[in-house]
Amino acid sequence: MADILHVGIDLGTSRSAISASNGERFVVDSFVGWPLDMVARKVLKRDVLIGHEAVANRTMLDLHRPLERGLLKEGSDKDVEAVRELLLHLLRLVGVNGQNDAANVRAVVGVPAASLRTNKQYLRNSMKGIVDSLLIVSEPFAVAYGLDALLHTMIIDIGAGTTDFCVMKGRYPTEEDQRTLTIAGDSIDTQLLKLIEERYPQANVTVFMVRDWKEKHSFVGEPQSQVVVTAPVKGVPTEIDITNEMHAACETILPPVIETMIDLLARVEPEFQERVRTNIILSGGGGLIRGLPEALEGALKGVGGGKVRYMEDPVFVGSDGGLALAIDAPEGDWEKLTA
Template identity: 30%
Template sequence: MRTTVVPPLTAETAREILRKVTAPAGADAAKAARTDLLLVGFDFGTNTSCLKACYAGAGDLVVNEMIPTVVGYASEGLVDNLLPGNARILFGQAALKNRLYLRLVPPLQNGQVEDLQAARDFTRYLRQVLNPQQGAEVRAVIGVPANAERTARETLSQAVTGLFDKVVFIPEPFLAALGYRDESRLGDPAYLDPVRNSLIVDIGAGTTSACLVQGYFPTTEDQVSLPFAGDKVDGLLAEAIRKSYPDSELSLFQVREIKEHHSYVGKMEGAIVVNLVIGGKLRKLDLGEAIGNACELLLQRVFEAVKLMIAQASTDSVAELVQNIILTGGGSRIRQFDAELQRLLVEDGYEKPRVLTVGENHKEYVARGALVAARQAKEAQWTRLASG
């Protein structure tokens, strides 16, 4: 396969994208829908991917899907007709549901392509999900971790070749700001526009990214990405459970489910006792302290990243910036995370900090912002992928 070099956006093209995406809503409403051009906002997540797509000039979405980022290959010697459709490869939720009979392979790790073959198989499945009109060109704005290196972008471009014809890569926190932006409130003096002046913290599965969004496309100095996020918390929790309950032998999926239901930081509000069937017997596992300790380590990493980004902001912007710190991604759903981060900032001397979370729809904002950017990107800003 030929390697397609996907360069970072230049300052000029980045400013043009930002100018376009901050234009008043409906600026292109008069354009007729084009069924020969499918525009996609794509969040290729370590654990969950999100696709949003519409035809150029159309307002309605033709695809709006959230899919677990996993590929399942049938185990060696598996009998026929055990898997749906007698398939040898399953994807997403179907793979998780039938994981007993599959070798599960996550295409991504720490927000980057880890297994290129699995990534290629997964994107071929996504092409079926998109199901574009025959002959239609498919273009996508794709979210990448903050400060993703050139080699990571090149590997990602190989993974999505065949899925998309042209792409633009944009940092995920910046896209999250675009997706979270409420255009109906832009005329409200009390509204703190996340695109105008905010610090976006995207706590995903593979990476935690922090990014200054201040009315222009972020530079390298305006963003930081840490390989410490939800998956790391899962690993720490799994290790703690093994130490306390050596015979438990929980799968990573069970550990992740426990974390997602019971995660917290700060003061534990009550005992966390989880009922699990282990070795065919019902067991009660007291996991409150283990969960809190694992999540607390994530909080401290986020705190340090936030302080680093605040230090990068200009003195003219920092007073408003610290009042518009926005948490997104799965880690933002950890109970009391926003309040505890705000407490740490207050204790460290920051003036009236305010930390917000984007809420339950956190998985959609990167893809939503990516589709906003895709609708407005000019021809010169797209990079064509080489055919495989």
């Protein structure tokens, strides 16, 4: 691979995606696991497992989600190693193999806004040496760039660990343009698990099962149909109705999301507020919650109404934005951004 390869990477708390200029796109679960002992290593025949494989074999692994709650924990060597493994894995998926190839990669990595605000130096050092040139940006910014939504737009990126808000004002977003909530997909999972355990104390349910159910059936507002799932009850697969629990758990994110959205809107210059209100974009896995755009639009009625769009391809919208940034950045800049 002698040609320059541009890549955009969305390093998410739950899923990470990569889009490359060679046309390849992949998404993996942001889990990295190392075999717990020699026996596990022998069974798994691997030194490290990533993504779905790591989750599937979690009982034999020291499992890490490196950006849990949107932050890379400083001082955690394992989490740093997990970030590196994850990036290397994503690069391998698009055909980057070894140091020679990496020397020709120009990578833009989108990370949760909170992690960029609090430990950008640490984050950058953690990624050092993986590719030749590296640009790190906040995830909502990458989304906005990819959609050409850089002016009078609000991005609400609902991920697993965080919900990031970013108002685009035609400039690189500053801290005052952004907000981060730790109420996101994971908090819905926690709440849903708790509610299911309360209602079905005999059922044996894990957070991984709950996460799967949420991704298939999440909704706010009125249910379109009953949510019936199968869970082991005393070892016997049993159908349980979790419609009410799903509803209650998903709706927990509404008040803080609405409050933050309206607060950020109120801080936009008055003459532009209406334009921002009518240009709100939902991205991230949380954008898949059925009824969420309508619920947010309902809340906007109190401040003059608005329009909330949901991205059809939320999985790659961030990495595609990163790729667009990577391609647009002048080669002169890339030379300065040696990682």
